[in-house]
Amino acid sequence: MTAQLIDGNALSKQLRTEVATRAQALKAKGITPGLAVVLVGDNPASQVYVRNKVKACEDSGLHSVLEKYEATMTEADLLARVEALNNDPAIHGILVQLPLPAHIDAQKVIEAISPAKDVDGFHIASAGALMTGMPGFWPCTPYGCIKMLESIGYDLRGKHAVVIGRSNIVGKPMALMLLQKDATVTVAHSRTQNLKALTQQADVIVAAVGKRNVLTADMVKPGAVVLDVGMNRNDEGKLCGDVDFEGVKEVASHITPVPGGVGPMTITMLLVNTLEAAERASK
Numbered sequence: 179m180t181a182q183l184i185d186g187n188a189l190s191k192q193l194r195t196e197v198a199t200r201a202q203a204l205k206a207k208g209i210t211p212g213l214a215v216v217l218v219g220d221n222p223a224s225q226v227y228v229r230n231k232v233k234a235c236e237d238s239g240l241h242s243v244l245e246k247y248e249a250t251m252t253e254a255d256l257l258a259r260v261e262a263l264n265n266d267p268a269i270h271g272i273l274v275q276l277p278l279p280a281h282i283d284a285q286k287v288i289e290a291i292s293p294a295k296d297v298d299g300f301h302i303a304s305a306g307a308l309m310t311g312m313p314g315f316w317p318c319t320p321y322g323c324i325k326m327l328e329s330i331g332y333d334l335r336g337k338h339a340v341v342i343g344r345s346n347i348v349g350k351p352m353a354l355m356l357l358q359k360d361a362t363v364t365v366a367h368s369r370t371q372n373l374k375a376l377t378q379q380a381d382v383i384v385a386a387v388g389k390r391n392v393l394t395a396d397m398v399k400p401g402a403v404v405l406d407v408g409m410n411r412n413d414e415g416k417l418c419g420d421v422d423f424e425g426v427k428e429v430a431s432h433i434t435p436v437p438g439g440v441g442p443m444t445i446t447m448l449l450v451n452t453l454e455a456a457e458r459a460s461k
C-alpha cells in the first residue's frame with residue numbers, strides 16, 4: 179500500500195482563503211482583526227517563525243504588529259507590554275514567542291495574556307476550557323491535526339488514537355481534542371513500555387516527540403492514519419519528522435509529509451484563532 183498524502187500546504191491555502199473572506203466581512207463592519215507578536219531576544223529559529231507569522235497575517239488581510247525586544251528586557255517590562263496589548267482594542271490576539279530568555283518566567287507571561295486574546299491557547303484558562311469542552315482557543319498545532327483529519331473525512335468516533343508525546347503544547351491538548359471527538363485515546367511518552375504493542379493497535383497515530391524514526395513501519399497497523407508533528411534534521415541536514423516516512427507510507431492509509439504537512443497548519447490555525455478572537459470581540 180502507498181499512503182495518500184495529507185497535504186498541509188493545500189489545506190492551509192484553502193483555510194487561509196476562508197480566513198481572508200471572513201476578515202473582509204469583519205472589515206466591512208469596521209473591525210480589522212489584529213495579531214500582536216512579541217519576540218524577546220535573538221533566537222534565530224524564533225526570528226524565522228515570527229516573520230512567517232506576520233507575513234501570513236498580511237497575506238490574509240489581518241493586521242499584525244511585531245514587537246521585538248532585547249534579550250535583556252526585564253520580566254516586569256514584558257508583563258507591562260502584555261497588559262498594554264490586553265487593553266489595545268486594535269489587537270485581538272497576542273502571541274509571545276517561546277522560548278523566552280531564562281530570567282523571564284514564561285508561564286507567568288502566558289498567564290498575563292487575557293484569555294480572550296490567547297490565540298496560542300497556552301493560558302491555563304484555555305487549557306481548562308479545552309478539558310471541559312467549553313469555548314476557548316485550542317493550541318494551533320494539535321488543532322491543525324484535527325483539521326487534517328477532518329479534511330479526509332475521518333470519523334474519530336470509537337477509533338483508537340495513540341499520541342506519542344505529552345507536551346503541554348502538542349501531546350496533552352492533542353489527546354483532549356481526540357477525546358472530545360469520541361476517540362479512545364492512549365498517550366505514550368518517554369517512559370512508556372512496549373510502544374510498538376500500543377501503536378500496532380492504533381487507527382490513528384500522532385507522533386509529537388521531536389526525535390527521528392520514533393515510528394517505523396513495523397509499528398503501524400495496515401490502513402492506519404499517521405500524523406507527523408516532528409521537525410528534525412536528518413544526517414544530510416534535511417528537514418524530517420518523527421516518522422520513518424519512506425517505510426510507514428507503505429503501510430498507512432494516510433500520512434502527513436515533513437515538510438509540507440502539519441507545519442504550515444500551525445500558522446494557519448493561528449490565523450483562524452485570531453479571526454475567531456476578533457469575531458467574538460465584535461459580538
Ligand code: GUN
Pocket residue numbers: 273274275276277298318444
Ligand atoms: N515557539 C515554538 N512554537 C511556538 C508557538 O506555537 N507559539 C509560541 N508562542 N511560541 C512558539
